[in-house]
Amino acid sequence: MNQAHRHAGVLLHPTSLPGKGGSGSFGQAAHDWLDLLGRHRIGVWQLLPLAPPDGTGSPYSSPSGSALNPWLLDGERLRQEGFLEPHDLEALPGAAMAAGPMDLSVVAARSTALGEALARRWGAQPAEQQRAFARWRRSQRRWLPDHALFMVIRRLQGGQPWWQWPAPLAQRQRRALARIATERADWLLQEQLLQWQLQRQWQLLRRQASQAGVQLLGDLPFYVAHDSADVWAHRSLFSLRSDGSLTAQSGVPPDYFSATGQLWGTPVYRWPRHLLSGFSWWLARLQRQFELFDQLRLDHFRALESFWSVPGDALTAENGSWRWFPGWPLLALLWLRRGRHLPLIAEDLGVITPAVEALRDGFGLPGMKILQFAFDGDSTNPYLPANIRGRRWVVYTGTHDNATSVGWWQSLGDDARQRLAEAVGAPITAPAWQLLELALASPADLAVVPLQDLLELDDRARFNTPGTSSGNWTWRLQQPVASLDGALQGYGAMAASYGRAASAGELN
Numbered sequence: 001m002n003q004a005h006r007h008a009g010v011l012l013h014p015t016s017l018p019g020k021g022g023s024g025s026f027g028q029a030a031h032d033w034l035d036l037l038g039r040h041r042i043g044v045w046q047l048l049p050l051a052p053p054d055g056t057g058s059p060y061s062s063p064s065g066s067a068l069n070p071w072l073l074d075g076e077r078l079r080q081e082g083f084l085e086p087h088d089l090e091a092l093p094g095a096a097m098a099a100g101p102m103d104l105s106v107v108a109a110r111s112t113a114l115g116e117a118l119a120r121r122w123g124a125q126p127a128e129q130q131r132a133f134a135r136w137r138r139s140q141r142r143w144l145p146d147h148a149l150f151m152v153i154r155r156l157q158g159g160q161p162w163w164q165w166p167a168p169l170a171q172r173q174r175r176a177l178a179r180i181a182t183e184r185a186d187w188l189l190q191e192q193l194l195q196w197q198l199q200r201q202w203q204l205l206r207r208q209a210s211q212a213g214v215q216l217l218g219d220l221p222f223y224v225a226h227d228s229a230d231v232w233a234h235r236s237l238f239s240l241r242s243d244g245s246l247t248a249q250s251g252v253p254p255d256y257f258s259a260t261g262q263l264w265g266t267p268v269y270r271w272p273r274h275l276l277s278g279f280s281w282w283l284a285r286l287q288r289q290f291e292l293f294d295q296l297r298l299d300h301f302r303a304l305e306s307f308w309s310v311p312g313d314a315l316t317a318e319n320g321s322w323r324w325f326p327g328w329p330l331l332a333l334l335w336l337r338r339g340r341h342l343p344l345i346a347e348d349l350g351v352i353t354p355a356v357e358a359l360r361d362g363f364g365l366p367g368m369k370i371l372q373f374a375f376d377g378d379s380t381n382p383y384l385p386a387n388i389r390g391r392r393w394v395v396y397t398g399t400h401d402n403a404t405s406v407g408w409w410q411s412l413g414d415d416a417r418q419r420l421a422e423a424v425g426a427p428i429t430a431p432a433w434q435l436l437e438l439a440l441a442s443p444a445d446l447a448v449v450p451l452q453d454l455l456e457l458d459d460r461a462r463f464n465t466p467g468t469s470s471g472n473w474t475w476r477l478q479q480p481v482a483s484l485d486g487a488l489q490g491y492g493a494m495a496a497s498y499g500r501a502a503s504a505g506e507l508n
Contacts, residue, residue, distance in 0.1 A: 008440070008495035009044030009217065009448040010037065010488075011400065013059075013463070014072055015102060016451070018477045022094035023107040026201040027074030031208060032481040038212025040492030045209065046217040046448055048400060050202070050292065054225065057104050057473035058464075060299070061225045061266075063150065066143035066288045068198035070111030077201060078118070083125065088117040101474040115190035122193060136196050142284050143229075148191040149177060150229035152184050161227040163244025170244060172233070202292065209294075217345070218293030220286070222300035223250050223266035230285075231267060237274060237281055238267040239312070246312030253308050254318055255351065261308075261317030268309050271326055279330050286334060294343060301346035301365075304331070305356045331363050345394055349373075361392075366445065369395045371435050372408050375419040385423060385438045393444035397435045397453050400463045404452045405432035407459030432456050436491070440498040447495070451477070454487040 017024030017033060024030070037045055051062035052069045059069065075092065078084045089095060092113050094106040122130075137144060150162070157165050168176035181188060209216050224230040226246065231238050239248040248268045254261040274282060289296055298304075304327030310320035335342050346360045348367040360367055374383035381387065388395065397405045409417070409431035421427055424434045432453035439447040452461040452475075464472040 007043045007446040008041075008491060009046050009446060010042060010451055010454065010491075011046040011396075011448055012451045013048045013400070014050075015069075015473070016463070016476050018098065018480060019074075020095065020098045021075065021092070021107070021110060022097040023071045023102050023110075024476060025072050025074040026198070026205055027076055029481050030205055033484075034205060034208050034212055034214055036481065036484060036488050037214045038209075040488045041213070041496060042488060042492050043213060044215050044217050044295075044446060044448065046297070047219065047293075049219050049221060053473065055104075056469055057102070059473070060221045062221075062228060063154070063225065064143070064147040064229045065221070065224050065285060066230075067147045067195055068202065070114065070194045070198065071107045072201075073111065073114055073194060073198050074201055075114060078114075078197060083197070084117055084121060088121075092117075099476075099478060101476055104474070111194065112190075115194045118193040118197065119186055119190045122189065133193070133196055136199065137192060140195075143288065144192060144195060146229045146233040147195070148188045149180065150232055151191050152187045153180060155187065156180070156184070162232045163227075170232075206292075215294040216292075217295045217297060218289055219297045220289055220299060222298065222303050223264065223268075226265060226267055234281055237270055239270055239309075240267055241312075248309045249312050249314070250303075251308050251310050251317035251320060252350070253320060261320070263310060263314065263317045267312075268307060268323070269325075271324075275326055275329070279333055282330055283333065283337065287337075290338075290343070295345060296343065297345040297347055297368075299347045301348050301360065302350070302352055302356045305353070305359050327359050328362075331359070335363060364392065366392045366394050369393050369442070369444065370398060370402065371395065371438055372398045372402050372405065375412075375416045375423070377415065377419065385442050388442045388444060391443050391445045393442070394446045394448055395439040395442050395444040396448050396450075397432065397439060398450060400450065401466050403459050404450065404457050404461055405435050406453075406456055407462060410458065430456065433490075437494065440495055449491070451484075454491055455484075 012033070014026065014030055015024045017029040019025055019027055019029045034045065049059040049062065050068050050072065051059055051065055052067055053059045054061040054063070075084065075089045079086060079089055093109040094103070097103070097106065153165060153169055154160070154162070162170055164170075169180070206216065231240070235244070239246065241247055246265075246267055249264065250266045250268050251263040252261055286296075304325055306322045306324050308317065308320045309323045310317050314320070331342065342363050342365060344365050346365045346367050348356065348360055349370065369383050369388055371383060371385070374381055374385065398408065402408065403411065409428065412420070417428060420431070420435075423438060426434070428434055433456070436447070436449050436453060439449070450463070452463070461475050463475050
């Protein structure tokens with residue numbers, strides 16, 4: 001990214017877009033959103049993982065890291081293209097839902113019904129479409145068959161995790177899987193059609209983004225969920241016992257924020273096996289994401305240097321140990337494959353060691369700065385705008401895991417409020433926009449703001465609160481996309497102004 005053309009981005013997950021069906025989608029609102037970003041020269045749309053979410057709605061713990069979330073499929077476009085009839089849409093659960101937060105049970109039922117409707121009408125589709133579908137299935141054979149089988153068996157087993165399935169299915173015995181493929185061919189077709197249509201709709205958005213000069217910034221969790229097609233289909237690559245239980249699990253050690261650390265419950269990798277395979281699973285996983293996005297934020301980047309491994313039966317993360325991760329050879333292989341360029345952003349928040357910084361800087365990867373973390377009174381705080389050095393950063397007001405900036409401001413004590421006012425150089429009257437102005441005034445190549453901050457929303461619009469299990473991931477925009485024009489115009493104009501100042505050498 002070029003500092004003379006200071007990049008500005010907005011963080012917004014597509015489930016938060018308005019529209020019918022109970023969830024935002026890849027439909028017209030998403031196209032309108034991209035049109036607004038392009039018109040106001042906001043060059044980056046940052047999204048959370050597009051993978052199917054878990055039962056709480058989190059896209060960071062997905063049953064499949066390569067699939068797309070069926071909640072995002074736009075039924076109206078399917079009707080326009082002849083894949084569905086109008087009464088198919090009218091019969092969908094939540095068909096009339098347009099406002100309010102997502103109801104997870106409704107949107108899950110809707111996606112199942114969409115798959116059933118697509119399969120029901122598939123036999124009447126033109127031969128050209130059927131050939132296109134067959135070609136696409138062949139192109140996705142590294143992940144699609146496992147994903148479809150996993151989702152079908154999970155449905156047959158009432159949502160039970162794979163290690164509790166009957167042994168022939170949990171162990172992927174060929175005869176048992178072949179029986180499922182024969183007896184539930186209709187369900188397999190539903191899963192595959194859902195993914196094909198999602199891919200088609202996303203590629204339309206990708207083309208529009210490219211034409212509008214907007215880069216799509218995705219998000220890749222470092223670990224994959226224990227109960228996922230990825231682990232079920234590649235058990236030897238993960239720290240599991242023969243019964244599927246965890247030998248070792250992921251987390252982070254105790255720190256200032258948690259006396260017992262954080263226990264994530266995802267299996268850690270058996271790195272010797274990944275090394276012996278030339279990282280084939282990891283490279284395929286990353287290649288799939290680069291088919292979807294222009295850039296990726298790699299979550300928990302520090303684990304590429306070393307990771308906290310906790311015994312699989314532990315109840316807290318206290319009794320873990322640091323284990324080495326072969327991040328250098330993995331990134332070097334990817335660097336060579338990508339033409340000596342890595343379109344990655346390192347999520348390097350928290351306690352980062354010199355070895356992690358060397359790995360990040362050795363491959364020229366941008367790190368992250370969160371301004372909400374800056375005003376604790378420590379003059380050496382690395383998130384303070386005055387302490388940000390160099391261009392290779394992405395500066396955020398906050399992320400999806402933070403309070404909104406208005407909510408954050410409302411929670412601050414008087415001392416922290418005074419420190420923010422001193423950094424801004426003015427009384428705080430619009431905390432979200434003034435924090436954003438600090439981000440744009442930094443030397444960082446990219447500033448990103450959650451949409452909630454552009455709209456100056458309080459914590460009723462917060463997207464996720466880490467450590468809680470309910471009320472997350474469901475926030476939706478309660479107004480038409482067109483009504484955002486003024487906020488995006490103001491942001492684009494501010495970013496352009498700071499870009500001109502950077503070009504003239506007026507910013508440090």
